Amino acid sequence: MKTDTLLILGGYGNTGRLIARLLLQETDCHVVLAGRDLARAEAMARTLASEQGGERVSAVRADAADPSSLRRALEGCRLVIVASSTSAYAGQVARAALDTGTDYLDLQFSWTKFGALRPLEEEIRGAGRCFITDGGFHPGLPAVLVRYAGSRFDHLTRAEVGSVIRIDWARLDIGAATAEEFVRELADYQVLEFQKGAWRPAPWKAMWMPRTMDFGPVFGRQYCVPMFLEEMRSLPELYPGLWRVGFYVGGFNWFVDWLVSPLAWLAMRVWPRRALRPMARLMHWGLRRFSRPPYGTLLKLEADGLVRGTARHLELTLSHADGYAFTAIPVVACLLQYLDGTARRPGLWLQAHVAEPERMLRDMERMGVALTLTEPLPGRERAPEDHWGQTPAHS
The missing domain is CATH 3.30.360.10 (Dihydrodipicolinate Reductase; domain 2)
Structure with a gap:
């Protein structure tokens, strides 16, 4: 059975690394830490690998402002988790996810982000992709x-x-x-x-x-x-x-x-x-x-x-x-339902409404x-x- 690969954009940040640690603890997924600074991503990947005693974590360079780097990083991934402060580039990240057949979850509170995602709602549903927005503590809970x-x-x-x-x-x-x-x-x-x-x-x-x-x-x-x-x-x-x-x-x-x-x-x-x-x-x-x-x-x-x-x-x-941690834990709790299929539905969803409470x-x-x-x-x-x-x- 193929192991799912989840990519965390901002995976070495304060929230991203906690999400990665919990995903390695709670699932059998492969986790990819992504960000503009490849050295930091690789260092965090080594730390998590030593903690977990396995090889289910790796690193890649990806810049939300650079669509080509996003598409390269997302190839072969089931889902991208946007844990970086990049709401201004939400449209580019969403487009890269659609182009590579990748599902999407973000942790950003931003009406600008909504303005970028809403016009894509029909395309997301038509492509059979599941996009979850407003993840985390608040919004999200x-x-x-x-x-x-x-x-x-x-x-x-x-x-x-x-x-x-x-x-x-x-x-x-x-x-x-x-x-x-x-x-x-x-x-x-x-x-x-x-x-x-x-x-x-x-x-x-x-x-x-x-x-x-x-x-x-x-x-x-x-x-x-x-x-x-x-x-x-x-x-x-x-x-x-x-x-x-x-x-x-x-x-x-x-x-x-x-x-x-x-x-x-x-x-x-x-x-x-x-x-x-x-x-x-x-x-x-x-x-x-x-x-x-x-x-x-x-x-x-x-x-x-x-x-x-x-x-x-x-x-x-x-x-x-x-x-x-209070931001990361609800995201992973939602992802557990997404990964087993109970919370994965084509379309654009809010974390607070897609998960069973x-x-x-x-x-x-x-x-x-x-x-x-x-x-x-x-x-x-x-x-x-x-x-x-x-x-x-x-x-």
Whole structure:
């Protein structure tokens, strides 16, 4: 039986190398690390090969800005995983994948990327290719949590997901391209939440007087603001009883949240090309200089609905000490379903909608994500923990 070959563009980066390590651990695939710097890719391949005690990892040079190098690298590969900060070249990567008969998955949050992929949707489907976009932690998981909650209620009425990302940036090797990607995300930021039957812009006071969410004993109550993700758009259609749904993102640190982010948002709208590099340098400096412990990454769902006519409340929390691992693990959990065929369908899909939620959460837990699910019984003040082996609330 032929072993599948998966190529990771950006395979020696902070997230790419973790995806590679997990793929070698969880599958029998051959993994190819690709990037502009062949020496770094080869060094990482040797490291992973020594860890795994095998020869299922190799390296190749591939530059997202160079279509010919992409096509050469992708020949013979089943799927390309885009883990690099190259959303500006999403169209070129997608075209190279189509030209070589390669499936595709990316980890990038970018409306520019969507603009490049959407026109190719019919061609992707017609070619029998499976393209999965918006992989990772967020985007990638918030709608998975809502879909999971939808399976626990007869009628889901409210589903809100909040996140905390606290990373010791000073210890990480963050390249200029990654910092610039952060700033581009700010320029793309859409402050939308679903209320009263429609996706609506949050009032401006929500940015200056943000709501708070209780993120548990480590992080406590944190402020967070609405952040629209494409994966959330269709949820009110999937669950017609929803009257409120949204994703809310917490801050990095006071300097980045209240000074750098508003300045970068304004500058990128007035001078999008001239402002990118200086704003990225300022963002990078602010993340490294002002971030403080406790560190970790956490995603929390709060949901309300009805079970047999009785009001119920559900809370689901996912967390990991390493934010990059929390990005890599959902990707690999999705790929496990892709590789066995259950999540491979021709067309352009969002990670949060192509994967089966409960299996994805179980696989993530097995790979190191901490999960806590609480479902209070009617009339109870405190909620017992559900350790994933108990009967669903509506059974």
